[in-house]
Amino acid sequence: MWNISCVLLCALVAATRFKPAHVLEFCQVADPHCHSGEVEASGSQSTAHAFRSRWNTSAADLLRDLDHFRLSSKKLQGAFPIDEVDSNFIRTVNDCIFSKSTPTPMKGPLRLAAVSKDVLDWILDLDVAVTQTDDFSQYASGGVLFPGSVPLAHRYGGHQFGYWAGQLGDGRAHSLGQFTNRRGETWELQLKGSGKTPYSRSGDGRAVIRSSVREFLCSEAMHFLGIPTSRAASLIVSEEPVLRDQFYNGNVNTERGAVVLRLAKSWFRIGSLEILSRNGEIDLLRKLLDFVIEEHFPSIGSDDPDKYLFFYGTVVNETAHLIARWMSVGFAHGVCNTDNFSLLSITIDYGPFGFMESYNPNFIPNTSDDEGRYRIGAQASVGLFNLEKLLQALHPLLSPQQQQGAQTILKGYNDVYQMRIQQLFRAKLGLVSEEEEEGEEDAYLIGFLLKMMEDSRSDFTMTFRQLSEASAKQLLNGDFTQMWALDDLSSHKLFTDWLSMYLLRLSRHQNDSDLDRQHRMKNVNPRYVLRNWMAESAIRKAEMNDFSEVTLLHHVLSSPFVTQETAEEAGYAATPPLWAKRLKVSCSS
Numbered sequence: 106m107w108n109i110s111c112v113l114l115c116a117l118v119a120a121t122r123f124k125p126a127h128v129l130e131f132c133q134v135a136d137p138h139c140h141s142g143e144v145e146a147s148g149s150q151s152t153a154h155a156f157r158s159r160w161n162t163s164a165a166d167l168l169r170d171l172d173h174f175r176l177s178s179k180k181l182q183g184a185f186p187i188d189e190v191d192s193n194f195i196r197t198v199n200d201c202i203f204s205k206s207t208p209t210p211m212k213g214p215l216r217l218a219a220v221s222k223d224v225l226d227w228i229l230d231l232d233v234a235v236t237q238t239d240d241f242s243q244y245a246s247g248g249v250l251f252p253g254s255v256p257l258a259h260r261y262g263g264h265q266f267g268y269w270a271g272q273l274g275d276g277r278a279h280s281l282g283q284f285t286n287r288r289g290e291t292w293e294l295q296l297k298g299s300g301k302t303p304y305s306r307s308g309d310g311r312a313v314i315r316s317s318v319r320e321f322l323c324s325e326a327m328h329f330l331g332i333p334t335s336r337a338a339s340l341i342v343s344e345e346p347v348l349r350d351q352f353y354n355g356n357v358n359t360e361r362g363a364v365v366l367r368l369a370k371s372w373f374r375i376g377s378l379e380i381l382s383r384n385g386e387i388d389l390l391r392k393l394l395d396f397v398i399e400e401h402f403p404s405i406g407s408d409d410p411d412k413y414l415f416f417y418g419t420v421v422n423e424t425a426h427l428i429a430r431w432m433s434v435g436f437a438h439g440v441c442n443t444d445n446f447s448l449l450s451i452t453i454d455y456g457p458f459g460f461m462e463s464y465n466p467n468f469i470p471n472t473s474d475d476e477g478r479y480r481i482g483a484q485a486s487v488g489l490f491n492l493e494k495l496l497q498a499l500h501p502l503l504s505p506q507q508q509q510g511a512q513t514i515l516k517g518y519n520d521v522y523q524m525r526i527q528q529l530f531r532a533k534l535g536l537v538s539e540e541e542e543e544g545e546e547d548a549y550l551i552g553f554l555l556k557m558m559e560d561s562r563s564d565f566t567m568t569f570r571q572l573s574e575a576s577a578k579q580l581l582n583g584d585f586t587q588m589w590a591l592d593d594l595s596s597h598k599l600f601t602d603w604l605s606m607y608l609l610r611l612s613r614h615q616n617d618s619d620l621d622r623q624h625r626m627k628n629v630n631p632r633y634v635l636r637n638w639m640a641e642s643a644i645r646k647a648e649m650n651d652f653s654e655v656t657l658l659h660h661v662l663s664s665p666f667v668t669q670e671t672a673e674e675a676g677y678a679a680t681p682p683l684w685a686k687r688l689k690v691s692c693s694s
């Protein structure tokens with residue numbers, strides 16, 4: 106019989122036993138090989154070296170010639186029935202997982218605006234020099250297909266803003282196929298913005314420069330923050346005109362099309378299962394689920410009678426962990442619809458996301474989200490809503506007893522989330538040791554701090570960062586002239602009360618020096634996140650074909666825990682400029 110403690114245990118065990126393969130590779134901040142190295146730039150180089158030698162690869166092994174780069178669409182194509190209609194017109198599709206659909210080449214000269222050397226080196230086994238060829242721009246924008254690629258568009262549905270939206274699907278993305286690298290990892294490559302598919306509804310199948318720059322930069326930034334995410338290999342911009350009403354106010358502008366080559370271990374979403382369940386395509390539902398479990402949840406036995414329940418438990422657990430991680434860096438996804446929630450619990454589909462600046466649980470990154478359904482403080486409960494929808498989708502495959510078990514698992518979601526949030530925020534405050542009474546005290550310290558931050562509108566990222574950078578002595582002296590976020594926070598009338606409690610709590614750490622505390626904290630509290638104004642400034646230049654700021658941001662955000670001179674000069678850790686307050690981001694992309 107399932108009860109809460111059994112489920113919680115299951116969820117905790119799931120963190121190790123049922124950990125999907127993807128989780129293992131994300132950089133854990135406690136890991137010395139993590140990208141979030143020490144506070145000096147030179148430290149990150151030796152870290153990178155250590156990371157590299159772990160896999161025993163060298164630059165000389167990387168492919169320098171795209172002719173030898175092969176993708177395979179066999180597994181995805183072979184596993185499922187493919188849409189019988191073979192032409193590329195918009196329609197309702199039934200009884201399949203994918204439709205064949207060819208990317209539409211972009212018009213005009215193509216420019217490589219950004220490339221991720223990390224993805225090229227570590228995922229695609231490619232020497233970054235290959236990206237400097239015209240061939241690469243063609244491959245990475247859909248003009249030419251990589252050898253072995255049979256492009257597919259995925260059929261999925263989803264709940265959007267709380268309501269069932271029916272068929273959605275890849276309306277402007279093409280799955281190019283899978284690549285298995287030398288470490289034996291299989292990644293699925295997708296183009297986003299590569300033209301119409303059967304799922305384009307009324308859309309043009311394109312993505313514009315601003316949204317593509319944002320997706321490229323943010324997915325890479327999230328990876329280096331240690332947060333499970335899809336990755337981005339490259340960003341190509343074109344001269345193709347694309348019409349967009351950016352703020353849905355009748356003001357249509359001509360922008361330019363761009364394509365991101367993006368990667369994930371799998372792009373299947375909650376909505377991938379929902380559409381099959383809703384349509385009564387139960388055999389296909391089972392087939393897709395078996396495939397996902399077999400490929401991505403290796404610890405779940407394929408003949409285990411409870412495999413769907415274990416799968417569900419893992420997704421519940423990992424989704425709680427993912428959202429807690431988002432919250433720990435002040436990330437609001439912006440459009441937490443079930444079609445944007447990955448079955449592997451990675452962050453996907455970057456749209457009107459935002460990193461919260463002044464601490465505010467009601468922060469809404471998406472100006473089109475009138476009701477604030479996806480405000481930052483609601484993400485955990487929206488996660489619960491989405492997991493309920495996942496359970497509804499699984500319903501036809503679960504026995505009554507398993508359904509009861511799944512309900513109990515779902516009831517444990519909030520506890521798993523709270524536990525993870527406490528862990529992450531304790532680490533952000535540099536708190537170690539886990540006496541039970543300290544757990545409560547720590548929760549109080551964290552809650553107290555967040556309330557003060559809310560009252561004083563202190564910057565989320567920099568408050569934690571400056572608490573990490575300040576010595577205990579500096580904190581005691583209250584000299585925050587060089588620390589603008591702490592200066593804001595210290596204006597709170599209860600600040601000194603909180604500080605005394607905090608320093609007292611720290612003083613109870615045995616064998617811990619203030620330097621150790623600062624070091625620990627600097628490794629989990631980033632100095633740089635992709636603030637809207639930073640993205641916007643880079644986008645404005647990119648729209649004029651100046652990609653220098655995209656490159657700079659990409660570089661800086663690849664070591665977000667390391668203080669960097671160029672970033673400081675650019676003001677990336679300074680008070681946001683006044684014009685940042687007027688910025689708006691909408692769903693239009």
Ligand code: AMP
Pocket residue numbers: 273274275276277278304305306307308309310311312440444445454456692694
């Ligand atoms: P999103 O809000 O980006 O998750 O997109 C929701 C749905 O709309 C997905 O099915 C997308 O493929 C589709 N979509 C978004 N933009 C476009 C576009 N420009 N052309 C075609 N389909 C689109």
Ligand code: MG
Pocket residue numbers: 444445454
């Ligand atoms: Mg989406």
